Amino acid sequence: MNRITIALIFFLSCFVNAQNNAIGTNEKLVFTASYNMSGILNNLAEVRMETSEVKTSKTTLLRLKCTASTYSKWDHFFKIRDLYESYVSPISLKPYLYKRDINEGSYYKAMKYTYDHKTNTIKTLQQKKKKDGSLWGENKTITVQSKTKDIVSTLYFIRTLDYNNMSVGKSNELIIVFDREEVKAHITYLGKETISTVLGKLPCYKLSISTNKVDVLKGTNSNIIWLTADANKIPVFATFKIAVGNGELKLKSASGLRN
Amino acid sequence: MRKLFITLGLITAILAVILSVLPLSNLSFIPAIFALILGVVALFVSNKSGASKKIIQYIFLLTIISLVFATYKSIFSESEVVNTKELQEKEVESEQEAIDELEELNIEAEDLEDINLDE
Numbered sequence: 080m081n082r083i084t085i086a087l088i089f090f091l092s093c094f095v096n097a098q099n100n101a102i103g104t105n106e107k108l109v110f111t112a113s114y115n116m117s118g119i120l121n122n123l124a125e126v127r128m129e130t131s132e133v134k135t136s137k138t139t140l141l142r143l144k145c146t147a148s149t150y151s152k153w154d155h156f157f158k159i160r161d162l163y164e165s166y167v168s169p170i171s172l173k174p175y176l177y178k179r180d181i182n183e184g185s186y187y188k189a190m191k192y193t194y195d196h197k198t199n200t201i202k203t204l205q206q207k208k209k210k211d212g213s214l215w216g217e218n219k220t221i222t223v224q225s226k227t228k229d230i231v232s233t234l235y236f237i238r239t240l241d242y243n244n245m246s247v248g249k250s251n252e253l254i255i256v257f258d259r260e261e262v263k264a265h266i267t268y269l270g271k272e273t274i275s276t277v278l279g280k281l282p283c284y285k286l287s288i289s290t291n292k293v294d295v296l297k298g299t300n301s302n303i304i305w306l307t308a309d310a311n312k313i314p315v316f317a318t319f320k321i322a323v324g325n326g327e328l329k330l331k332s333a334s335g336l337r338n
Numbered sequence: 339m340r341k342l343f344i345t346l347g348l349i350t351a352i353l354a355v356i357l358s359v360l361p362l363s364n365l366s367f368i369p370a371i372f373a374l375i376l377g378v379v380a381l382f383v384s385n386k387s388g389a390s391k392k393i394i395q396y397i398f399l400l401t402i403i404s405l406v407f408a409t410y411k412s413i414f415s416e417s418e419v420v421n422t423k424e425l426q427e428k429e430v431e432s433e434q435e436a437i438d439e440l441e442e443l444n445i446e447a448e449d450l451e452d453i454n455l456d457e
Contacts, residue, residue, distance in 0.1 A: 119364045120364065121362055125417075135437060135440045140440065140450075142436070146429070148425060149419070150419055153361050160424065160428075164433075168450035175440060176440055178436065180428060
C-alpha cells in the first residue's frame, strides 16, 4: 500500500511539474529590444509576447504569439515585422502548430510546422520570396524527439519548470527545432537575484541559456534570462550575445497575468 | 603633431555629427568626447607654438552641434512603433488559417492532457 502511495505521489509530482500554472490565457508582455555598444544602449525594436485562447470544434488550444517590430526611427533603414506563433496545449504546452513569418527589409521567409506526436514527426513548409515577388515553397518532413518544441513554446515552457526545488547549477536539456533542425539547448539555473524592473524591485530566477548551434547565440554564459520568482515567472530582463555585440530585452509592460 | 590632432579632431567631430542625425544618435557621444579631447590637446599645442586656432574652433562647434542634437533626441524623441497595420492584418489572417489547420489535425481534448513525463 505504501509503495502504491509513493508511486502515486511521484507521478502526481511529475504532473504538477509539467503542468502550466504560470501562463494565463490573456497575457500580454511588451519588451524593448536594445543593442548595447560600449555601455550605450540603442533601442531597436518592440517585442510583444501575447497569449490567447483558440477554439476548434473539438478542443481549446493556447495561442502563443510573439511579434517583433522595429521602432519608427529604424523603419527607413531596416524595417522588421516578424510574427512567431505556436498553438499549444494549455495544460502541458505541447505544440501542435508553429508558424513563423519574418519580414526583414526586403527579406521574407515563412515557416510552418505541423506536429504529429504519434509518429514524432513534423511536417514543415518553408516559403521564401523570389526576386519577382512571387513565393516558392518547400515541403519536408522531419523526425524529431518526443520532447522537441519550437522556439516559441520553449520560451513559454521554461516558465513552467520548478526552480524553487532546483539546486543552483542544475542544467535542463531542451530540444528546439529551428529552421527544420533540432538544436540542443541547456537552461542552467544560476540562483536567485533581485533586480530592478518596471514592476518594481523583484526577486528573480537567473537562468543561463546555451545551445550547441554556435551561430545562433554566441558564448555559453552570456545569454542570461531573469524570470520573476513568483507563480507567474514572467521574463523581465534578458541579455544575449549576438554575432556583433550584445543585445538586451527589457520588460516595458505586463498585463493579464495568471496569478 | 598639431596637424595630427586637428585632423583627428575634425574627423571625429564630423563622425559625431553624422551619427547624431542617424537613429544611432546615442553612439555619437563616443566620437564627440574624443573630438573634445583632441580639440583641447590641439588648442594646448597651438597656444604653446602660437599657431592659428581658427580651425580648432570648428572642431568645438561641430562637437557642440552633435552633442546638442544627440542629447535633444535622447530626451525628447520617444521610441514608438508605427505602421503595424499590415502586421495586425497578418496576425488575424494567420490565426484564421491556423484554426482551419488545427481542425484538420483532429485534436481531441484528451490529447491535451497527455503530459510527457520525460519532461
